[in-house]
Amino acid sequence: MEVFIHHIYEYQKGIRNLILHTTEKENIDFIKNKLNAENISFIIYPLGCNRINVFFGAKECVEVIKNIDKPSLTTYTPEEDFMLGIMLGYDRRRQCERYLKFKEREKIKIA
Numbered sequence: 001m002e003v004f005i006h007h008i009y010e011y012q013k014g015i016r017n018l019i020l021h022t023t024e025k026e027n028i029d030f031i032k033n034k035l036n037a038e039n040i041s042f043i044i045y046p047l048g049c050n051r052i053n054v055f056f057g058a059k060e061c062v063e064v065i066k067n068i069d070k071p072s073l074t075t076y077t078p079e080e081d082f083m084l085g086i087m088l089g090y091d092r093r094r095q096c097e098r099y100l101k102f103k104e105r106e107k108i109k110i111a
Contacts, residue, residue, distance in 0.1 A: 001027065004054075008038060011057050018061040018087045021054045028052060045071040061087055078102035 004027075007019045023031070028044065035042045035056055042056035043066055053073070055065045064087065068080050076084065078099050085095040 001030065004031065004034075007056075008034070008040070011040065012038070016057065016089050018055065018057040018065075018089075020084075020088055021056070022047060023052060023054065025050050025052050078106065 001023075004021050004023065007016075007021050010016045011019055021031075025046070031044070031052075031054055032042075035054075040056050041059040041062040042054060043062055045053045045055075047053050055062055064083070068076070068084075070076055070080070073081075073084075081102065082095055082099040085098065086092065
């Protein structure tokens, strides 16, 4: 849980606006209680049987994730994946490269 606590620190210091934290399902109560106590917006999605993805941070960023409304990252469109990567603070150039690879795969599937 040290990484989770550090993610909260990064959010509160303004280093990141949105965090994706993956952890064991058994930590869900601790996570909910901590984020509620800190008044941090969040959404939790199951990841298989024993793990969860926790998105948390700025309310408007979490609202974007809620509006995408896809609990599995594997079902994101290339555009949604690109936007998520940028929101999480990933390297822009690499996100562009990743997006272009996804789009190229789409072209191959259609052909």
